[in-house]
Amino acid sequence: MLATAERWILRGLEAILVILLAGMVVMVFGNVVLRYAFNSGIDLSEELSRYFFVWLTYIGAVVVMRENGHLGVDTLVGxxxxxxxxxxxxxxxxxxxxxxxxxxxxxxxxxxxNATAVAPVTGLSMGYVYGVLYFAGIGVGLITLGRLIRALTGRLGPYELAEFAGDYSGNPSHNLKGHLE
Structure with missing residues (x-):
């Protein structure tokens, strides 16, 4: 049950990442076309694309943390x-x-x-922009806390220690078939 909920949450976060990236591409490409073809642009898209990038970065950090994909010193640990x-x-x-x-x-x-400061073009509260740090801190913290508890209680999955050393061959969720199911 928990694994199914976790899978849906991760898929939802990945969908949000795709939407944010697509939105960035559309806004930046649209501004480039407008700037070079029509000598104009949309200020709103420039500001929003930067905020999308901030959210994309921190939501992506949580997803990558769950997949044990952050940078590490694999040579030393291995x-x-x-x-x-x-x-x-x-x-x-x-x-x-x-x-x-x-x-x-x-x-x-x-x-x-941040809550009282507003963005210059959109007028959005900067609390919305930097609020993603709550999500990132709590998300990465909970994932790490879970792994730390499993490590300290001897319930660490056999593939988790291997992944920590850079070996991703033992986790079935990292193969193509596992991602398509």
Whole structure:
């Protein structure tokens, strides 16, 4: 049940990413055509495409975190044994959690300023733009916390430690068939 809900959430986030990217492409391409063909442009699209990019980046960070796709020092971690990998994973996850806490604290501290500031063209509250940091901090934090708890309690999936070292061959969700189902 949980795996099905998780799969739907990830697919929903991926759909949002596709919509944001498509919106960016349409707005930027449209502005380029208008600028060079008609010597005009739409200011709204320039500002919105930047905000779409911010949201795309942070929502994408959560999706990539769930898929264990962030950058890592695979050569170093792959060279040490399973016990060393586990220790590195626990330390890494503790640092990530600390960063998530700092991100959320900083976003909360800036919330009032961002909520009252408005974008110059759209008039949107900047709270909508930077509000994605709440989502990113909580999303990455929960994913990391779950993995850290599994690591500390010995319930880590056999493929998770391998993925931490850069080996993605053991997880069935990373093959093409797993993505099409």
């Amino acid at each position: 060279a040490i044994g399973p016990r060393g990998r586990l220790i590195c994973m626990i330390l890494s996850d503790a640092i990530i959690l600390a960063c998530c806490v700092m991100l959320l604290d900083g976003t909360w501290s800036q919330h009032e300023i």
